[in-house]
Amino acid sequence: MTIAGSIFLIMLGAVLTWAVDWDVAGLDINVVGVILMLGGIALMLFGLYRVRVTREIVAPVETERDRTTVYEERRYTDPPTI
Template sequence: MTIAGSIVLIMLGAILTWAVEFDLAGLDINIVGVILMIGGIAMLLFGLYRVRVTREIVHPASPERARETVYEERRYVDPEV
C-alpha cells in the first residue's frame, strides 16, 4: 500500500501543479501539488527501503542458508458426507 499510495500522491500532485488552472482565494493549488509530490516521493523512498529491509531479514544471503533444502508436504482430507 505504501508504494501504490505514494505513486497516487505523486500523480495527484503533478496534476494539481501542471494541469489545473484554478484559483482559490488564499490557497495556491500549485503549492499544494508540490507538497503532495514531495510527500509522495518521501513515502516511495520509505516503502522501497522497507521492502529491501524485509527481504534481507526473510532471505539472508548466508552460505549455510543457501544449501539448506526444506520440503513442505500438505495433506488435505475431504470431510465425510
C-alpha cells in the first residue's frame, strides 16, 4: 500500500503541476502539486527501505540441525492384512 500510495501522490502532483490551468483564490495549484510529488517521492523511498529491511530480518538462518540428514529404515515382518 505504501508504494502504490506514493505512486498515486506523484501522479496527482504531476497532474496538478503541469495539467491544471485554473486558479484558486489564495492557493497556488502548482505549489500544491510540487509538494504532493515530493511527499510521494519521500513515501516511496520509505516504502522501499521498509521492504528491504523486512526481507533482511526475515531471511532464514541455516543451523546445524538443518544440515543433518536422518535415514529411517522400517522392516515389516507381519504379512499384510486385507
